[in-house]
Structure formats: structure tokens, C-alpha cells
Amino acid sequence: MAKNNQYFEHESLQDKDAIISYLKALTEGIEKGEILLSDEEETLLLKPGKISLLRIKATNSKKNSELRLRLSWSNYEADSDKNAPLFIKAKKASKSK
Template sequence: MAKNTNSFKHESLQDQASVVAYLNLICQSIEKGQIHLANDEDDVTIRTKGLSRLKIKAKQAKTHQELRITLAWSGDTDKKTESNPTLEVTSKPAKNPKKAKKPNKIKKKTRTKSDKVTIKKTK
């Protein structure tokens, strides 16, 4: 029986540098418009054009920490997003979360002549 969907799953223990390298490759592939993932058993190519649904979940327990990032593309470039909440991503937690300084918000993404993404921040 033929499969209606292709799927891919990978799980392994990696050091921090390897995880960063994989995430950078994923980011580069998203910028190019498609991600191809493969191992000995499975492979899948995901086209990353159009609007993306980004979901981030983080959990911190005494014995472990977990970060889940989910990206989804429907292929519909005309859909409007339901909401665009502000997202702060930093490498340091606020010293006093109640009096935390407001994060820099991304104002606008623009393309330069060299086709690199530049981000202008507001204060």
C-alpha cells in the first residue's frame, strides 16, 4: 500500500557544537526554500515557501530541560496570521523578571544586494 505522506524521524545525542551546526543548516535550508532530511531508513523534502507557523515550547524540571520547536508550512501564501505575539529570545535570563528590560523588537527584515537578511532593531 502506498503511503500518502512521507515522514522522517531522527533522534541522537549530540554535543552543543553539533546541535548548533544542524540548526544552522536547517536555517540555511529554510532561506533557500526547502529542507531535505535523510538517513538510512527515511527521507523527506519540505518546501518552506509561504507563511510559517512557529510554535516554541520550553520546559524546565529538576532533572532535565526541554525545548521543542515546531515549524509548519501549509503552502498557502495568502492566509493571514491569527496573531503575531512578540517573542523574546536571548542567551541570558532577566535578573529580575518583574522589572525586566523590554527586549529589542524586530522592526523590519530587508534584503541587501548580497541577498543576506538584515534585521533592524528598535529600542
């Protein structure tokens, strides 16, 4: 069975201006609904959903600092049956005979 998962990973040293440019491109991609990631080896097109989970983690120590940003979303349509509203109603218990 073929895997449907696509994967992209890139790691490189960048100066502050390049990082700002990449973050602006990500912001624009989220606004427009498509983010294209590519390097010399791989290409991946993402289509962010209208609602995403944002996770931010940061650490700071004497030797180094780290900031992690994570966005995740579901790839099914927002108007699918899985997003149908849920209704719960309490009913009075019937008297047992």
C-alpha cells in the same frame, strides 16, 4: 488507496557543536526554500512556505530541560484561489411592507 504522507523521524545524542550545525542547516534551508532531511533509513525533502506557524515550548525542572520547536506551513501555492482576499460589506436592511 495509497497514502501521500511522507514521514521522517530521527533521534540521537549530539554534542552542542553538532546541534548548532543542524540548526544552521535548518536556517539555511528555510532561507533557500528547501530542507533535506536524511539518515541511513529515510529521506524527506521539505519546501517551507513564505509564511509558517512557529511554536516554541520549553520546560525546565531539576532533572531535565526540554525545548521544542515546531514549524508548520501549507503546501499549496501562495497565489492560489484559497488565498484570495475576503470582502465583507454590511448593507442597510430593506423596509418590509
